[in-house]
Structures are given as structure tokens and as C-alpha cells.
Amino acid sequence: MRIRLEPRPExxxxxxxxxxxxxxxxxxxxxxxxxxxxxxxxxxxxxxxFIKPVSTLYGVGELLLxxxxxxxxxxxxxxxxxxxxxxxxAEGQLTMGAIFAxxxxxxxxxxxxxxxxxxxxxxxxxxxxxxxxxxxxLRTRFNANEILVSLMLVYVATYTLSFLVHGxxxxxxxxNFPQSTxxxxxxxxPNLLPETRLNAGILLPLAAVAVGWVFVSRSLAGYQMxxxxxxxxxxxxxxxxxxxxxxxxxxxxxACAGIAGVxxxxxxxxxxxxxxxxxxxxxAIIVAFVGRLHPVGILFASLLMSLLYLGGESAQMGLxxxxxxxxxxxxxxxxxxxxxxxxxxxxPRFGGxxxxxxx
Amino acid sequence: xxxVAELLVLTLAAGTPLVFAALGELVTEKSGVxxxxxxxxxxxxxxxxxxxxxTTGSPWLGVGAGMLAGAALSLVFAVxxxxxxxxxxxxxxxxxxxxxxxxxxxxxxxxxxxxxGIAPLGVPGLSDLPLVGKLLFGHNPLVYLSLALFAAIRWxxxxxxxxxxxxxxxxxxxxxxxxxxxxxxxxxxxxxxxxACAGIGGAxxxVAYTPLWTEGMTAGRGWIALALVVFATWRxxxxxxxxxxxxxxxxxxxxxxxxxxxxxxxxxxxxPYLATIxxxxxxxxxATAIRLNAPASLGRPFHPGL
Numbered sequence: 001m002r003i004r005l006e007p008r009p010e011x012x013x014x015x016x017x018x019x020x021x022x023x024x025x026x027x028x029x030x031x032x033x034x035x036x037x038x039x040x041x042x043x044x045x046x047x048x049x050f051i052k053p054v055s056t057l058y059g060v061g062e063l064l065l066x067x068x069x070x071x072x073x074x075x076x077x078x079x080x081x082x083x084x085x086x087x088x089x090a091e092g093q094l095t096m097g098a099i100f101a102x103x104x105x106x107x108x109x110x111x112x113x114x115x116x117x118x119x120x121x122x123x124x125x126x127x128x129x130x131x132x133x134x135x136x137x138l139r140t141r142f143n144a145n146e147i148l149v150s151l152m153l154v155y156v157a158t159y160t161l162s163f164l165v166h167g168x169x170x171x172x173x174x175x176n177f178p179q180s181t182x183x184x185x186x187x188x189x190p191n192l193l194p195e196t197r198l199n200a201g202i203l204l205p206l207a208a209v210a211v212g213w214v215f216v217s218r219s220l221a222g223y224q225m226x227x228x229x230x231x232x233x234x235x236x237x238x239x240x241x242x243x244x245x246x247x248x249x250x251x252x253x254x255a256c257a258g259i260a261g262v263x264x265x266x267x268x269x270x271x272x273x274x275x276x277x278x279x280x281x282x283x284a285i286i287v288a289f290v291g292r293l294h295p296v297g298i299l300f301a302s303l304l305m306s307l308l309y310l311g312g313e314s315a316q317m318g319l320x321x322x323x324x325x326x327x328x329x330x331x332x333x334x335x336x337x338x339x340x341x342x343x344x345x346x347x348p349r350f351g352g353x354x355x356x357x358x359x
Numbered sequence: 360x361x362x363v364a365e366l367l368v369l370t371l372a373a374g375t376p377l378v379f380a381a382l383g384e385l386v387t388e389k390s391g392v393x394x395x396x397x398x399x400x401x402x403x404x405x406x407x408x409x410x411x412x413x414t415t416g417s418p419w420l421g422v423g424a425g426m427l428a429g430a431a432l433s434l435v436f437a438v439x440x441x442x443x444x445x446x447x448x449x450x451x452x453x454x455x456x457x458x459x460x461x462x463x464x465x466x467x468x469x470x471x472x473x474x475x476g477i478a479p480l481g482v483p484g485l486s487d488l489p490l491v492g493k494l495l496f497g498h499n500p501l502v503y504l505s506l507a508l509f510a511a512i513r514w515x516x517x518x519x520x521x522x523x524x525x526x527x528x529x530x531x532x533x534x535x536x537x538x539x540x541x542x543x544x545x546x547x548x549x550x551x552x553x554x555a556c557a558g559i560g561g562a563x564x565x566v567a568y569t570p571l572w573t574e575g576m577t578a579g580r581g582w583i584a585l586a587l588v589v590f591a592t593w594r595x596x597x598x599x600x601x602x603x604x605x606x607x608x609x610x611x612x613x614x615x616x617x618x619x620x621x622x623x624x625x626x627x628x629x630x631p632y633l634a635t636i637x638x639x640x641x642x643x644x645x646a647t648a649i650r651l652n653a654p655a656s657l658g659r660p661f662h663p664g665l
Contacts, residue, residue, distance in 0.1 A: 005662075148589070151579070152632040167623055325464055326460070327456070338449060339443055
């Protein structure tokens with residue numbers, strides 16, 4: 001018996017929604033096998049990985065704290081991905097946002113004005129957009145592949161931040177550690193939930209989800225972006241500008257990632273350090289796909305991904321497993337998603353020893 | 360003059376991982392498949408080769424294992440994109456992310472281990488000849504292997520019938536399918552060849568060039584290799600030239616520090632990435648040349664039932 005794939009006349013919506021669930025389930029199975037293979041009791045490991053981190057109020061705060069930047073980056077990236085604009089440099093745009101906002105925080109270190117924080121958010125968005133504008137410009141003017149350019153800029157941004165905290169922005173009283181001075185209170189996001197680290201920064205990703213939903217479902221530009229992604233030739237024919245699509249896609253991603261950078265430095269970090277993020281910009285690519293490139297889906301996917309981060313940390317302490325196991329789960333999740341996505345456009349047909357006649 | 364020879368030897372050494380990875384990707388792309396997972400395959404090749412070399416004491420076994428690991432990982436990509444028709448861009452990204460995570464996970468216990476790597480060749484007498492001695496006989500054995508691979512790929516693609524079929528599949532899979540060539544099988548082989556080459560490229564870094572294992576040690580070379588294929592407008596000899604150019608840039612940043620240039624190290628370290636961006640923009644500027652040289656079906660899924 002052989003299994004054939006038969007194209008569906010129309011993409012299946014049901015398969016589209018089921019696919020992330022199948023992928024999550026398959027990732028759990030892999031986790032089960034992996035934990036067993038490493039000689040851990042899988043049920044206990046699952047408890048340590050997925051339940052224990054969120055069994056306290058503090059843990060729930062951490063879950064939301066980590067989900068924030070993932071959500072922001074993924075919502076921004078999804079705008080471009082829908083139109084086949086592949087910005088994979090969110091990590092660099094996040095870092096550049098952190099640099100711009102950090103510059104503001106350091107420049108107004110003594111200030112107690114309530115305007116410092118809004119200014120940092122604007123600067124962070126501007127930094128992310130400036131960094132995303134480079135691949136957009138090179139793509140539209142010089143036809144250069146935005147995947148490669150945006151990725152190369154991740155390294156450049158990371159080295160820039162490292163240079164700044166090792167050199168001009170190093171805290172003179174910081175015992176030579178490569179980090180800036182701690183920001184003043186005016187440059188820190190206020191706490192939202194006592195006894196947790198959750199801060200007001202979580203409101204920004206939630207706002208991004210809302211804006212993203214309006215853009216995707218209710219705006220002409222959002223519709224045009226989708227057409228440009230699904231049928232480039234048709235989009236061209238009806239006069240949807242390809243350069244404009246690239247610019248919107250890249251800048252949306254850059255702005256959101258830049259704000260995510262502000263969330264990190266004005267939230268949990270409270271200063272500039274050599275790295276601004278533990279790979280949120282890359283993990284957000286997975287979040288965007290698992291969330292079906294839809295803001296509401298991304299909301300849930302970012303919580304799942306955040307749990308994987310927390311689980312990795314918890315497994316490091318509770319099971320003596322390396323926290324790199326998180327990266328493994330993230331990658332596996334995306335693989336399974338891509339594999340089960342086949343059922344959106346194709347239907348499996350079982351049986352028939354011979355190949356059936358072709359259509 | 361001996362210093363010039365020495366610099367050339369070092370440039371070739373720095374460019375060789377790119378030669379392996381970019382030549383492999385070239386063959387994959389010639390068949391019409393875009394695999395963005397080169398960085399992940401290189402890292403998995405690197406960590407596997409290092410682990411095998413550290414365990415068995417034989418770096419050559421390590422290179423073989425790295426090659427197999429790269430091919431195995433690329434098989435995952437092939438199944439997803441060729442059999443399950445998944446989006447090649449998304450799957451390639453997933454492969455890179457997965458490879459980065461996997462290599463960090465399995466390599467954790469090997470981080471500070473020292474191994475006996477593959478040393479540069481020393482032919483008694485010949486390597487000590489003035490000028491040409493080092494240049495002809497002083498390279499790492501894997502450098503010679505990469506040059507042999509270059510010659511073999513060039514010959515295969517442009518001088519053999521299977522090479523012609525591979526290119527036909529990349530240009531027009533529908534026609535190739537119609538006249539009876541197994542498009543999907545050929546693409547499977549091309550993807551796995553690319554994975555094996557990326558694996559050797561990673562292995563070269565881990566057991567010959569440095570030799571050590573650190574998390575993320577390829578430092579973006581997989582992505583630079585992808586850019587190189589575009590720079591080279593899909594031509595093998597330009598891939599070779601581009602790889603050595605970037606080897607030279609990487610080397611220049613080390614040399615500048617050794618010579619006591621007062622530019623901060625982070626700014627120097629940016630140079631290869633900035634150079635990649637600049638060259639990519641200059642080459643891609645001629646959109647017609649890119650369109651004419653790129654395999655026509657690059658990145659598009661092919662379903663034989665249609």
C-alpha cells in the first residue's frame with residue numbers, strides 16, 4: 001500500500017488550525033522520547049519542563065515577560081512574511097532598538113521626566129526601522145536578497161552593541177564589566193504585578209496584536225500585502241506596488257523588533273549588556289509560523305514558546321539538562337508544523353498498489 | 360616574499376569552509392532547490408566531527424562523520440520540501456535554527472576539550488622549497504580536498520550527462536519530468552550532496568582549522584556561503600574566487616589586530632558581514648544577469664502529479 005498526496009481543490013481551513021496542535025503534540029512525543037533516552041523519568045521531566053515554571057504567580061509573570069518580545073517580533077515579522085518578504089534579522093533590529101533606546105536612557109540619566117520612557121520607545125522603534133530599512137532599500141534599489149542582508153546585519157548590530165558597552169558606554173564605576181550604568185527610574189518600565197517581574201511593557205505587544213489584527217483583517221494595505229504574497233503576478237497586474245510591499249513588510253518588522261528591544265533593556269535588564277536578547281528575534285520566526293502568521297495565533301504561539309524558554313531554564317536546574325534543549329524543541333516544533341501543513345493543500349489517499357491515473 | 364606565500368596559505372585556509380559549503384549549496388540550487396539551512400548543517404557537521412574525533416582519536420573519521428551528519432540533516436529538509444511540498448524558505452530557516460540548537464545541545468560536554476586536529480601537509484623537502492614550497496605543498500589536506508571537489512563539480516555539471524540532467528531539472532522540472540527523469544529523486548540527491556558538503560565544511564572548522572568546538576562556531580559562515588552562490592551567479596569558479604576573497608577579509612581582520620591597529624576588535628569583526636552586504640548589493644544590481652543565471656525553478660515546489 002502506498003500513500004499518495006492529492007491536491008485539494010481549496011486549502012483546508014480545518015487543517016490550517018489543526019496543524020499547530022499536531023505539531024505541538026508531536027514535539028511533546030519527541031520530548032518524551034528524548035527525556036527517556038537521557039535516562040530521566042519523562043513524566044517528572046514534563047512536570048519540571050512545562051508545569052513547574054508556571055505553577056507560581058512569579059512564574060506566570062515570567063511567562064508573560066518572555067512572551068512579550070516574542071509576540072512583538074512575531075507580529076511584526078508576520079506582516080512581511082504574508083507578502084513573501086523574508087525579514088529574518090529581527091534579532092538585529094531588536095538589538096538596534098535597544099541601542100537607540102539605551103542611548104536615550106543614558107543621555108537623560110538624571111532626568112525624572114515622564115517623557116523619557118515614551119521617547120525611548122519611539123527611539124527604539126526608529127532604531128529597529130532604520131536597521132530594517134537597509135535590507136528594504138537594498139532589495140528595492142539593488143535587488144539584493146533581503147534574507148541574507150537582514151541576517152548579516154544581525155552580526156553587525158550585535159558587534160555594535162558589544163563595542164558600545166566595551167567602550168564609550170561602559171559604566172565607569174562598573175569594575176570594568178562590559179555594561180552600561182543602570183538606567184534611572186524614569187527609564188524603567190513600571191511594575192505591573194507585585195511579587196513578579198512583569199512590567200507595563202507587556203501592554204506594547206498586546207497593542208501590537210490588536211493593531212496587527214486590524215491591519216491584517218480590516219485594512220486595504222493588509223489585504224494588498226496578502227495578495228502580493230499569494231499571487232505576485234495578480235498583485236502586479238492590479239497595480240499593487242512591489243517595492244511598497246517590501247517597505248511595509250520590513251519596516252513593520254523593524255519597528256516591532258525595535259520596541260521589543262526597549263522592553264528588554266527598560267524591563268528585565270535595566271541597562272545595556274553585550275547582548276540584548278537570548279535569541280528572541282530568531283525564536284519569533286518560529287512563533288510567527290506556529291501562529292499561522294495571524295496576530296491572534298501569534299499571541300498563543302508566543303506563550304508556548306515562552307514556556308519552552310522557561311522549561312529549558314527549569315530543566316537546567318531541576319534535571320541537570322542543558323538549557324540548549326530549548327533550541328532543540330523550538331526547531332522540532334517548526335519542523336513538525338511545516339510537515340503537518342502539507343494537509344492544508346493536499347489530502348492523503350491510501351491504497352492502490354499502482355499509481356492512479358494522473359489528472 | 361615568503362610572507363606573501365604565508366599569507367596566501369592562510370587565506371586559502373580561511374576560505375576553505377566557505378568553499379565546501381558554497382559548492383555544495385551550488386549543486387543543490389542547480390537542481391532548483393533553495394536550502395537556507397547551510398548554517399545549521401555546518402554546525403551539526405562540526406559538532407559531530409569533533410565528537411567523533413575526540414572519542415576515536417581520528418580526525419579523519421570525524422570528517423567522515425561530519426559529512427554523514429550534514430547529509431542526514433539535509434535529508435530532513437528534503438523530505439519536508441520535496442515529499443511534503445513544504446515552503447523551502449521556511450523549512451531552510453527551520454533547519455538552521457534546529458541545527459544551531461541541536462549542535463549546542465549535543466556538544467555541551469565537548470566545549471573545552473582539546474584534540475589532535477588534521478595538521479597541514481608537510482612533504483619532506485618539497486614544503487621547504489623557497490616561495491612555492493609552502494604554496495604548493497603546505498596546505499591542510501582538506502584544502503586539497505576542497506580543490507578536488509571544485510574540479511569534480513565543475514566537470515560533473517558541465518561535462519557529464521547526469522550534470523546536464525541535474526541542470527535541466529533546475530531549469531524546468533515539468534519538462535524534465537515529462538521526458539521521464541525522476542525529478543524528485545534527483546533533487547533528493549542534490550540536497551543531500553549539499554548537506555554532505557556543508558557537513559565537511561563544518562568538520563574542517565572543528566577538526567582542522569581551529570581545532571576545537573564552541574557553540575555557534577561557524578559564526579554565520581553558512582549564510583555567507585549562501586550569499587557567495589548568488590555573488591558567483593551560480594558558477595563554480597566564481598564561488599571559489601569569492602570564498603578566498605572572504606577568507607582574505609576574515610584574515611585581514613586578524614592580521615590588523617596582530618599588527619596593533621587601534622580600531623576596536625568589534626568593528627573589525629563586522630567587516631566580513633559588511634563586505635557580504637556590499638558585494639551582494641553590487642552583484643544583484645544587475646537584475647537581468649541574476650535572472651538569466653539563477654536556475655529558473657529555484658525555490659519552487661514541484662508536485663509530479665500535476
